[in-house]
């Protein structure tokens with residue numbers, strides 16, 4: 001007997017679902033019902049789709065159709081609320097997906113809209129004195145926590161407290177969009193959670209400071225598996241965009257630009273069907289130059305982040321061997337040619353490693369590389385891990401690096417590590433069940 005071939009709905013777009021329902025003699029509107037069930041309701045089985053007739057559900061099952069939602073194999077919960085998920089795929093492989101709950105107060109420079117708000121606040125407009133990131137974030141937090149509760153005044157204007165007024169006048173002075181300010185007052189800016197998703201099982205890029213690189217690459221994820229990570233995490237966290245404001249970063253395992261077609265299809269599905277706005281997404285590349293050009297031509301695209309990590313070719317080739325193929329000159333040319341949209345910046349990520357790339361001379365070289373570009377730099381002190389030869393830099397060196405960049409006119413932000421205790425921070429994703437079991441103080445097994 002011929003084996004039933006598996007048809008997975010997750011990953012299919014409207015036209016593919018229309019063809020599928022047509023193949024079982026059903027009208028096109030059934031495709032819309034499937035889209036709604038798969039991407040908005042995030043059902044786990046066809047039986048749960050109550051809008052379909054029993055007959056149609058049986059016909060789909062006979063055809064070998066299933067949803068294809070990946071399963072959560074394990075959860076590792078950090079002291080800071082970050083959750084690292086081990087997500088099981090149909091062929092027995094697994095990837096990691098990280099949930100970073102709200103509470104950052106808008107991490108400046110993280111690529112999220114919340115981060116942009118913090119940045120626009122801390123950077124100010126030309127001529128205005130820039131606030132420190134700490135001051136800006138504190139002001140944002142003051143506002144964000146002032147939701148309209150039953151015991152709070154209904155008249156928002158009357159209900160402003162001193163902190164809010166102070167924030168508002170600062171915001172006006174700094175040119176911050178007052179619509180954003182109003183949204184905060186109305187308590188609509190509470191959800192700032194971020195999901196970090198993987199694009200490949202493992203990674204082939206071999207960055208010397210990254211635990212994922214130690215796995216090598218096993219395979220690309222399908223578009224359905226990329227979207228599926230988001231769907232299972234949303235379901236598990238009981239949140240639902242667009243009502244809940246969710247940011248996505250393609251910064252988990254793998255290099256998205258080495259799985260470009262599936263990545264682009266996943267982005268379209270996440271925007272059009274799951275309901276997450278493209279301005280809330282950021283994709284990070286190690287520097288696959290031709291795909292940077294390709295992304296710039298996409299109609300629907302996340303914001304771009306480039307993992308820089310070195311200030312000259314010699315150092316970058318040592319830390320990121322792909323620099324031999326696409327060196328800094330090529331990378332910077334692609335970044336400078338990248339077509340930015342209104343209010344869009346390129347983010348450069350720079351992992352600081354003690355005594356390796358964290359000196360003031362490195363910072364000066366970075367400032368020179370980025371001169372004249374509409375960009376910002378996220379500084380990330382190396383997240384340590386077994387098998388990685390580099391160390392975390394001293395806090396003073398991180399601060400000094402940031403100062404050199406800022407004095408050179410380059411907006412630079414130090415990223416707060418999230419989930420470091422459970423190996424969920426940047427560069428730490430390695431499906432490290434055994435390592436995490438040894439290291440993590442709080443582990444929740446399913």
Ligand code: SF4
Pocket residue numbers: 203204205206207210211212213252253254255286427
């Ligand atoms: S840093 Fe990113 S691109 Fe480099 S090896 Fe790790 S996962 Fe791959």
